[in-house]
Amino acid sequence: xxxxxxxxxxxxxxxxxxxxxxEITPDSHAIDELGIDSLDFLDIVYAVDKEFGIKVPLEAWTxxxxxxxxxxxxYFVLKNLCARIDELRASKGA
Amino acid sequence: xxxxxxxxxxQVATLDCEAKRLIAHSTIPEDSPIFEGHFxxxxxxxxxxxxxxMAQASGYLVLGLNNFSQMPFLAGVKEAKLRSFxxxxxxxxxxxxxxxxxxxxxxxxxxxxHDGQKICDAKLTFKVMPxxxxxxxxxxxxxxxxxxxxxxxxxx
Numbered sequence: 001x002x003x004x005x006x007x008x009x010x011x012x013x014x015x016x017x018x019x020x021x022x023e024i025t026p027d028s029h030a031i032d033e034l035g036i037d038s039l040d041f042l043d044i045v046y047a048v049d050k051e052f053g054i055k056v057p058l059e060a061w062t063x064x065x066x067x068x069x070x071x072x073x074x075y076f077v078l079k080n081l082c083a084r085i086d087e088l089r090a091s092k093g094a
Numbered sequence: 095x096x097x098x099x100x101x102x103x104x105q106v107a108t109l110d111c112e113a114k115r116l117i118a119h120s121t122i123p124e125d126s127p128i129f130e131g132h133f134x135x136x137x138x139x140x141x142x143x144x145x146x147x148m149a150q151a152s153g154y155l156v157l158g159l160n161n162f163s164q165m166p167f168l169a170g171v172k173e174a175k176l177r178s179f180x181x182x183x184x185x186x187x188x189x190x191x192x193x194x195x196x197x198x199x200x201x202x203x204x205x206x207x208h209d210g211q212k213i214c215d216a217k218l219t220f221k222v223m224p225x226x227x228x229x230x231x232x233x234x235x236x237x238x239x240x241x242x243x244x245x246x247x248x249x250x
Contacts, residue, residue, distance in 0.1 A: 039169055039170060039219070042169070042170075042196070042199045042219060042221075043170075043219075045196060045197075045199070046194055046196060046199075046201055049194065049196060050194070055195075055196065055197055056196070056197060057197050058196065058197040058198050058199070059197045059198040060197070062198070
């Protein structure tokens with residue numbers, strides 16, 4: 001996970017929600033710890049898509065979690081989310 | 095428009111798939127039971143139904159762009175501004191444009207105008223998901239036919 005990606009995502013979360021920026025860490029779980037609900041998360045994904053020029057595959061992630069193929073930590077702990085974003089950016093540029 | 099049946103769009107004028115924009119026309123009905131309560135002796139189109147009208151134009155835009163593969167459900171309304179009263183028999187133009195095509199969601203901007211004057215506008219969020227029932231998909235296709243949504247121009 002790049003620090004730059006985390007900083008941008010944390011800024012987006014702080015701007016989109018009412019969560020103080022200093023409470024957002026790479027180990028924060030967006031849902032369980034930061035309390036971001038699914039609708040607020042759409043605003044965050046929208047901003048992330050715009051910021052990085054990607055399309056976060058939220059449908060596929062949700063399906064994997066619902067089917068037990070992945071845990072929420074895999075996608076919603078911020079360091080993991082940012083790592084996925086880095087992967088999406090890299091594959092887009094490839 | 096049949097307000098009590100939530101048929102808010104009379105006619106689609108344009109579905110521009112490249113610009114991701116839809117323009118539609120409707121006329122506020124002369125009579126509706128809704129006007130008996132909103133308001134007695136002073137009939138006005140309820141603001142929430144103007145928002146519903148913008149949502150339906152946006153929804154048909156999303157349906158036209160995804161060729162009825164998934165159904166958009168209104169999930170969020172932001173920065174809604176209701177700028178002027180709308181009386182029965184007023185012809186209106188509804189314009190919706192796609193701001194973002196996300197994974198499982200869509201964001202639109204929509205506005206309603208009359209005689210070139212903006213009546214209202216809002217930013218809308220939709221959850222976009224598989225049709226929960228085949229009857230709903232069939233009805234949405236039927237409604238699209240009723241309002242002249244040109245699916246021939248939609249992407250396949």
